[in-house]
Amino acid sequence: MLARDTLTGSRIRERRVAQGIKQADLAREAGISASYLNLIEHNRRRIGGKLLLDIAEVLSVEPALLTEGAGAALIASLRETASDIPQANAELDRVDEFAGRFPGWAQLLSDCRQRITALERNVETLTDRMTHDPHLATSLHEMLSTVTAIRSAASILAEPGEIDPDWQARFHRNIYEDSARLAETSRGLVTYLEADDETATETGAPQEELDAVLEAAGHHVPELERGAPEQQALERLGKGLSAAARGLLQAWLHRYAVDAMALPIEHFAPLTERFGSDVAVLARSSGAEPTRIMRRLAAMPTDILPDPVGLAICDASGVLSYRKPLPDFPMPRFGAACPLWPLYRALNRPMVMLSLPLVQQGRAGVGVWAEALATPIGGIAVNSDPIFEAHMLVRPMPLDQDNLPIPEDVGLNCRVCSKPDCHGRREPSILTSSG
Known part of the structure; x- marks a missing residue:
């Protein structure tokens, strides 16, 4: 695996040169500097996550073609296709032979799987929208x-x-x-x-307006990292927002500024380079609160954190007040998420960090590692129960650990989840005939 990974930068360069794209132009389209892209192309920097997806999109190729090559990508796609339908009992030990003898049929199966996956995701989005918009x-x-x-x-x-x-x-x-x-x-x-x-x-609720602004900004605010006034960032990001959405953005920027002051990027970046995105290790090394570590990780640009993380934050009612999804772990735009997420389980066990692998239904075994923690909002309450807020960070599955536990099956939300006999289901799924 390591040998293939080290060739990713070379493949990017080959594709770029073959298409006549200048290095500076590709870097600009991908949202990184030309010098950083040069390091990637010479295999001196790792690449993955959203940055790899962005570069693959600019080059109009599948990400797997850049990371593993055409033959390996096709075989991997066939294996994923077989894992989607285990009852077919496909001969996985002969997949290499099949791809070699019938490359056309193998590519057809791979393309059909990609099309089905895209259609399923469209159904998820549209159903979510029709139900909760x-x-x-x-x-x-x-x-x-x-x-x-x-x-x-x-x-x-x-x-x-x-x-x-x-x-x-x-x-x-x-x-x-x-x-x-x-x-x-x-x-x-x-x-x-x-x-x-x-x-x-843009025409939806204030929370949706905020989500759109943060997604466009990459969840990163450079001026606040430099200690600039919050009003400066608000004027740049808040153009065209409704008054309610602008208020949500202002509160988010204030929290961002406090986090950036308590854990400056110049101090935090070396820790992520050394320890990756492991929340517990970063918290011990920095002395910062784990929830602050989660928010800082979600705000890191790809040149600092090549493998991006996802983050969901909910209040005591379970409503998502912040969402940064990953390609392998989408989060609902409207309504509630899957009740099996550790995000909600953490509310039942406040001040205890839950750390476990997850895989979403229909993601062909692509798992993530999740860490969830619920902490009280505000100071100590007198003769009153505290109100808790839960954070859940999702990151790529660790590759350097042995005997990892089996990932827990979760969904996106009940409406588009086919998990059978789920004790947390609150409404029938449109993906199963029995509901």
């Missing part, structure tokens, strides 16, 4: 109310007998105005449903 629910409610009003007025006009001309004119005017409102609502709904994910988020 507040903008969509409001629009549909308004349409139904308007249709009911039009029908009521029309039924009165259709009744036998004479109607006073003034009342008749009033009913006609009401029908005309309600019809115009219905047409406007319908046009807005069609536009919203046809919009891409980013546009839909």
Whole structure:
């Protein structure tokens, strides 16, 4: 594995040169410096996670082609295809022979699996949106109310007998105005449903606006790392936000600034280079609170933390107040997440860090390592129970540990989870016929 990993940079350079892309242009598209890309291409820096995905997207190739080469990527894809349908009893010991004798059919199976995976993720996103999107629910409610009003007025006009001309004119005017409102609502709904994910988020709830801003910024605020005023970052990132979303952003920036002051990036970066993203080890080495370590890891750019981490934060009600998903561990944009996540389990065991491997249903065995911790908000309460906030950091599965435990199966949320006989299920899944 190590030998293949060391060739990733060389493959990136070969693809870039073959396509006639300048090193500076590729670095700019990937969001890194040309000098850092030069180190990667000469195999002097490791690459993975979001940065690898971004570079692969710019080069229009599959990430596996850069990390393992075409033959290994195809065989790995066939193995994942077989693991998705274990009841087929595919002969895994002969997968190399199959790929060698029938490369066309092997590539077809691999492409079909990729297409199915993409469609499944689209279903997850659309179902999540249809079920929990507040903008969509409001629009549909308004349409139904308007249709009911039009029908009521029309039924009165259709009744036998004479109607006073003034009342008749009033009913006609009401029908005309309600019809115009219905047409406007319908046009807005069609536009919203046809919009891409980013546009839909911009028209959603304040929390969705905040999520979109943080995603666009990479969850990293350079000016706060330098000690600049919070207002400066707020003016840059808060353009076009609603007042409510701007308030959420201001609170997030204040917390970011406090974390950056307590654990400066110039002190934290060497620790991540030495210990990686292990929260417990970093907390012991730095003396910082584990939850602060989690937030700082989530804020690190890819040139400092090549393998990015994901982070979810929820309050005592279970609502996600912060979300930074990973490609191998998506997080719901609307509504509640899977009740089996350690994020929620930590609320039942406050001040105890839970550390375990997880794998999401439908992710073909791609697991992550999760650390979750619930801590009280504010100081010590007098004659009152504290309110807890839970953090859950997810990071790539450790590769240098022996006898790792079997990952626990979790889902995205109940609506799009096919896990059978789940004791935490709160609603039927659309992915199973039995529900």
